[in-house]
Amino acid sequence: MMMIVSDAHTNRVANFHVFRGNPDENGEHIGEVVNYEVPLKPGWVVLDAIHWIQANKQPDLAVRWNCKAAKCGSCSAEINGLPSLMCKTRLDHMPADKPIIVKPMKTFPLIKDLVTDVSWNYEVNKKIQPFTPANSNVDTWRYFQQDADRVQEFRKCIECFICQDTCHVLRHHSKFDKFFGPRFMIRLAQLEFHPLDVADRLKFIKEEAGIGFCNITKCCTDRCPEQIRITDNGIIPLKERVVDRFYDPITMLLNKIGLG
Amino acid sequence: MMSSTEHNYETKSYDVIVIGAGGAGLRAAIEASAQGASVALVTKSLLGKAHTVMAEGGMAAALGNLDAADGWVPHFKDSIRGGKYMNNWRMAQIHAEEAPERVKELELWGAVFDRTPDGRILQRAFGGHTYRRLAHVGDRTGLELIRTLQDKGIHSGIDVFMECTVTNLLEENGQVSGAFGYWRESGRFILFKGKSIVMASGGIGKAFEVTSNSWEYTGDGQAMAMAIGAELIDMEFLQFHPTGMVCPASVKGILVTEAVRGEGGKLTNALGERFMKNYDPERMELSTRDIVAKAIYAEVRDGRGSPNGGVFLDISHRGADYIKRKLPSMYHQFLELGDVDITKGPMEVGPTMHYTMGGIRVNPETQESPTVKGLFAAGECSGGMHGANRLGGNSLSDLIVFGRRAGLYAAEFAKQQTEMLPIDNEKVKGYAQALVEPFERKGTETPYPIHAELQHLMHTKVGIVREEKFLKEAIAELAVLRERAKKARVDGSRAYNPGWHLAHDLINMIDASEIVAKAALQREDSRGGHTRLDFNFSDDKVWRHRTSVASRATDGTLTVSYFDKPQMPKELVALFDKAEEKTAFETEGKF
Numbered sequence: 001m002m003m004i005v006s007d008a009h010t011n012r013v014a015n016f017h018v019f020r021g022n023p024d025e026n027g028e029h030i031g032e033v034v035n036y037e038v039p040l041k042p043g044w045v046v047l048d049a050i051h052w053i054q055a056n057k058q059p060d061l062a063v064r065w066n067c068k069a070a071k072c073g074s075c076s077a078e079i080n081g082l083p084s085l086m087c088k089t090r091l092d093h094m095p096a097d098k099p100i101i102v103k104p105m106k107t108f109p110l111i112k113d114l115v116t117d118v119s120w121n122y123e124v125n126k127k128i129q130p131f132t133p134a135n136s137n138v139d140t141w142r143y144f145q146q147d148a149d150r151v152q153e154f155r156k157c158i159e160c161f162i163c164q165d166t167c168h169v170l171r172h173h174s175k176f177d178k179f180f181g182p183r184f185m186i187r188l189a190q191l192e193f194h195p196l197d198v199a200d201r202l203k204f205i206k207e208e209a210g211i212g213f214c215n216i217t218k219c220c221t222d223r224c225p226e227q228i229r230i231t232d233n234g235i236i237p238l239k240e241r242v243v244d245r246f247y248d249p250i251t252m253l254l255n256k257i258g259l260g
Numbered sequence: 261m262m263s264s265t266e267h268n269y270e271t272k273s274y275d276v277i278v279i280g281a282g283g284a285g286l287r288a289a290i291e292a293s294a295q296g297a298s299v300a301l302v303t304k305s306l307l308g309k310a311h312t313v314m315a316e317g318g319m320a321a322a323l324g325n326l327d328a329a330d331g332w333v334p335h336f337k338d339s340i341r342g343g344k345y346m347n348n349w350r351m352a353q354i355h356a357e358e359a360p361e362r363v364k365e366l367e368l369w370g371a372v373f374d375r376t377p378d379g380r381i382l383q384r385a386f387g388g389h390t391y392r393r394l395a396h397v398g399d400r401t402g403l404e405l406i407r408t409l410q411d412k413g414i415h416s417g418i419d420v421f422m423e424c425t426v427t428n429l430l431e432e433n434g435q436v437s438g439a440f441g442y443w444r445e446s447g448r449f450i451l452f453k454g455k456s457i458v459m460a461s462g463g464i465g466k467a468f469e470v471t472s473n474s475w476e477y478t479g480d481g482q483a484m485a486m487a488i489g490a491e492l493i494d495m496e497f498l499q500f501h502p503t504g505m506v507c508p509a510s511v512k513g514i515l516v517t518e519a520v521r522g523e524g525g526k527l528t529n530a531l532g533e534r535f536m537k538n539y540d541p542e543r544m545e546l547s548t549r550d551i552v553a554k555a556i557y558a559e560v561r562d563g564r565g566s567p568n569g570g571v572f573l574d575i576s577h578r579g580a581d582y583i584k585r586k587l588p589s590m591y592h593q594f595l596e597l598g599d600v601d602i603t604k605g606p607m608e609v610g611p612t613m614h615y616t617m618g619g620i621r622v623n624p625e626t627q628e629s630p631t632v633k634g635l636f637a638a639g640e641c642s643g644g645m646h647g648a649n650r651l652g653g654n655s656l657s658d659l660i661v662f663g664r665r666a667g668l669y670a671a672e673f674a675k676q677q678t679e680m681l682p683i684d685n686e687k688v689k690g691y692a693q694a695l696v697e698p699f700e701r702k703g704t705e706t707p708y709p710i711h712a713e714l715q716h717l718m719h720t721k722v723g724i725v726r727e728e729k730f731l732k733e734a735i736a737e738l739a740v741l742r743e744r745a746k747k748a749r750v751d752g753s754r755a756y757n758p759g760w761h762l763a764h765d766l767i768n769m770i771d772a773s774e775i776v777a778k779a780a781l782q783r784e785d786s787r788g789g790h791t792r793l794d795f796n797f798s799d800d801k802v803w804r805h806r807t808s809v810a811s812r813a814t815d816g817t818l819t820v821s822y823f824d825k826p827q828m829p830k831e832l833v834a835l836f837d838k839a840e841e842k843t844a845f846e847t848e849g850k851f
Contacts (some may be wrong), residue, residue: 022755043508043597055708059759060752064306066474069514069593071403072309088596111445112756119422122307126414131370138364142379151372152397155404156588159308194372 012040014091015099016049020061020113027109027117033101034058040091046102047075047086050114062113070225073160077114078103083162085225105165118161124180127208131191132199143195154190154234156226157183163220163230169213179210182220182230189234192241206242211235262448264699264754267692269440269449274300274419275674276667277439277454279426279481282310283402283656284639285460286409287362287663288670292458293416295671300452301413302421304444304476308410311462311474312659315402316517316589318384318394319660320653321359325380327391332356334390337835339654342388342548343617343647344787344845345804346494349828350624351645355654355661362660363395371408373397386522386652388548394653399517399589405656424450426480427764428691429457430683431488435633437681440691444761447754449692453683455674458627458666459485459637463616464772466711466765469719471613472504472515478765479772481641485620486771486818490629492810493643494618495772495820496779497789499650500724502552504612506570511597513612516573516590518652520607521545523586525575527552528606529564535571539850547847550649550788553611554851557724560610570610576603611724617650617789618779619643621809626669627662631811634673638666648788698750698763707748707762714741714769722777725791725851731781738777742770771818778820779808786848798845 016038021031036057038049047065054061065075068087075086080094080101094100108116133141163182169175180188188205191197205211218231228234245251276292278285281303289301303310322335335356340347367373367381373395374382383392397404413420426441438453461481465473482492503516521527527545529535539555540547547555556571566572575583580603584591587602594600594607620637622629624644629635639659646654721734745767750760784795785803798804807825812818 041509043510045510045597048510054758055706055712059706059708059750060757062756062758066305066309066311066476067314068474069314069511070596071400071589072313072474074306074309090596115445115756117445118306122414122420122422125411130411130415133368136368138367141367143375144377144379145375145382148372148375152374155372155397155407156400158313158403191370194370 012096013037014040014049016053017099017101018050018053018061018114019103021110022112023110029104029106029110035099042092044091045087046079046089046091046100049091050086050102062111062115064115071158073158076105076160076162076165078105083165083223085160085162088225105161107165107171120176121159121161121164121183124184125187128184128187128191129199129201129204131194131197133196134198141196147195150193151190153228154186156228157186158226159183160225162223162225166219166223168217168219175210175213179213182235184209185211185214185238186228186230186234189238192238202242202245205238206246211239211242262446262754265696267449267689267696269451269688269692271451271453272300273453273680274298275455276458276670277302277452278458278460278667279439280310280460280462280639280641281307281420282312282460282462282639283405283409283659284663284666285458286406286413287660288458288460288638288667289418290409290413290416291664291667292671293418295668297671297674299418300421300454301418302424302426302439302441302452304423304425306422307420308406310406311476312402312406312656314472314474314515315405315656316399316515317386317519317522318396318401318653319359319363319405319656320386320389320393320651321363321395321657322356322391322393323360323363323381323383323395325376326383330391330393333835335359335393338389339651340647341840342649342651344649344798346497346647346787346807346825348624348644348826349832350826351662353832354624355645355658358661359657362657362664366405366408366660369408369412371404373404384519384522385546387518387543387546387552388651389653394522396519398585399519399587401656405659425761426484427695429484429488429635430687431632432681432684434489434631435681436488436635438683440688442695442754445756447757447760451683451688453680455677455680456634456636456670458670459620459635459641460639460663460666461641463640464769464776465613465616467714467718467769467773468613468723469715470504470513472501472513473613479768480765481637482619483768483771485629485632485635485637486810486812488632488635489811490632490635491621492618492775493621493807494647495616495775495810496783496808497617497648498613498776499549499615499617499789500553500611501614502549502556502611503573503609505598506608506610507568507598514593514597515612515614516607516609517587518549519587520573520575520590523575524578525573527556528572528574529559530566531564535559535564539847548649549652551847553724554791556609556611558851566608568608570608572606573609574606576605579603615650615655616640617643617646617648618808625665627666628669628673636666636670638662648790695764698748698760701747701749703747703749705744705748706750706759707745707766708759710741710744710748711762711766711769714766714773717741718773722773722780725793726780727793728781731777734777735774735781738770738774742767745770774818775810775820778818779810782820782822783808787845791851796849796851798848800845
């Protein structure tokens with residue numbers, strides 16, 4: 001019942017390879033990996049080690065963080081190559097004999113060291129038509145937990161942008177002007193599935209948000225620290241709605257002859 | 261590249277400047293903008309990351325969806341009793357009256373609360389609330405609040421300045437004229453000219469070793485407001501949340517939502533005893549936070565604690581499905597960070613510094629400072645609403661009730677001003693020079709060890725229980741830490757430099773800490789979030805009627821005195837019966 005702290009890692013000194021650098025004029029990540037030896041304590045997460053480095057070795061090491069409890073989504077980085085929250089990545093779950101590599105999110109322009117410029121995401125959100133209920137008389141509103149469940153799964157999103165960092169459409173192909181990325185697919189899904197929302201965003205989802213660019217590799221779902229089933233529960237149902245509207249053969253025919 | 265000591269700054273002009281983008285700041289900005297004001301919303305973090313996001317259990321509002329007998333009167337009475345009668349009565353009344361409308365407004369803006377079987381907003385039980393009152397979303401209600409306001413705010417014509425730290429407020433003849441600060445990304449300076457300012461910058465928890473608060477909680481608003489003549493009230497009252505994680509050390513202090521107790525969690529000591537029966541037999545685990553925190557403290561002190569210095573909190577009897585649905589974040593938090601499956605056995609929990617009841621003194625109707633014209637404050641950085649102890653769930657509702665009011669009256673104030681006040685450029689240069697000065701120091705010490713020592717000092721000597729001897733020592737030691745902080749060296753450039761940021765925040769924390777220690781030394785009384793082992797009782801004849809007030813004297817010293825707090829009008833006094841009043845205090849002295 002009670003927790004036993006393993007002593008196995010208590011006295012361990014781990015090697016951290018931490019990226020330090022500044023952007024060039026295009027925001028490219030220019031810098032080097034610096035090695036720090038960090039004495040670990042039981043239960044430590046990567047962010048504890050980064051804070052130790054700040055306090056003891058490198059006071060100007062830049063890192064973005066807030067809650068240190070996996071609730072705010074600020075401390076996203078790439079740990080041993082995997083986009084992750086630093087506050088949630090336990091060191092005693094990692095191999096003892098290998099260095100721990102901490103780098104900034106590759107998909108976004110660098111600000112400094114582990115901090116990247118994620119402002120693009122905030123610009124994308126502004127383009128989305130917000131919640132639009134049929135009437136504003138909240139006292140008359142009724143909907144049930146089953147309906148709420150579907151929406152609440154997406155509203156768990158802490159905007160860590162790890163899904164955006166992971167998504168190859170953004171990461172490798174830089175389609176920032178064509179595809180909103182998984183985070184905003186579930187923002188859109190959440191609005192579309194809200195039982196009281198009456199706005200029609202399907203054309204927008206297809207043309208502006210670029211849902212067609214997602215080819216369902218589910219990498220975003222794999223990395224989501226909130227375990228939101230981004231692809232299965234969000235993107236695929238949205239794709240189905242888009243297909244029903246714009247690609248259903250009968251609808252297309254009716255549209256063509258002016259009866260749609 | 262900019263030199264680290266360059267003084268240049270850009271200038272922006274707005275009707276209303278809102279400092280802080282948690283629930284209160286966002287709500288204020290939305291309201292001010294709705295009133296037609298041009299609004300700058302300035303935040304140290306990214307939008308949506310403020311400490312509000314960590315609130316878990318819910319927001320208290322007497323909607324009466326489950327208990328039809330609930331209404332503003334019971335909510336008002338619960339808040340006053342929970343606050344040990346120290347609350348500003350008018351704020352507590354406004355809060356209870358307006359919270360239901362504000363919660364419904366969130367739903368209108370897209371919030372998705374948990375539902376009752378008939379499809380309305382579900383409400384849960386919480387400590388000190390007579391009825392089931394907290395609108396909630398599982399155990400992530402703060403995230404729901406901030407995201408709803410964020411999504412509303414970005415369509416409200418507000419200019420948001422993310423990762424921008426305000427370091428100084430400007431005033432002319434007792435009226436605000438602007439705010440000065442720096443971009444965290446580049447370290448470049450920025451001046452905001454403004455007609456009114458809403459301070460919504462949160463608490464001071466980062467001055468403590470074990471805290472649920474994030475790095476932002478450094479008392480900036482309290483220190484900056486005092487520097488231009490505002491007063492702080494009730495600063496001796498700090499809330500130690502009874503249930504923070506205790507183990508392993510890296511997670512010590514992280515919040516364990518009160519919803520665990522609200523959903524039926526049981527507290528036991530090392531003997532397996534439900535010890536709350538010895539402190540508050542009627543309400544047991546649903547007693548108020550001050551009492552539960554001090555009970556846990558006493559159990560541990562007297563040798564009945566858990567192996568890691570806490571007590572046990574068990575919810576496993578509710579079953580895995582229920583726990584995962586209603587407390588999903590807690591389930592994951594303990595599983596991933598603490599190696600404990602809370603569906604199978606108990607958690608270990610202990611008190612953690614959580615909330616600052618006191619804060620900037622404001623007019624209860626308008627949220628304006630009575631001593632600085634055009635300065636408004638809302639949320640945790642303001643004082644008065646919660647008295648000596650805040651009830652769980654009353655913070656999120658406080659943010660939206662008084663955030664809205666602050667925004668409304670700040671916009672009105674701005675409308676009445678025909679033009680911007682002039683800015684004294686010499687003053688601004690002085691602020692800029694003070695900010696770059698740490699780069700020029702030759703000392704050996706960085707701000708980090710000083711911060712760590714401050715946290716340890718406040719925790720051990722100005723913590724959950726206090727005594728004259730330790731408070732006096734703390735005040736003396738704070739003076740030493742202040743001198744060291746003034747000499748702390750900063751390396752590197754001004755671009756995203758956490759050491760530099762801390763060098764400034766540290767001074768704010770020391771200011772706030774000094775006020776807490778001085779107010780605590782003067783109050784020879786125990787109630788709510790202030791417990792004196794050498795005055796281990798509630799002195800209702802004297803101290804129930806006195807509120808501490810702190811300010812900065814012209815020579816820069818921080819002073820604390822007391823004033824007689826406003827008396828509740830007769831019609832409200834008549835709502836309370838004497839027997840109820842007595843029970844509110846009988847637990848003091850049991851620790």
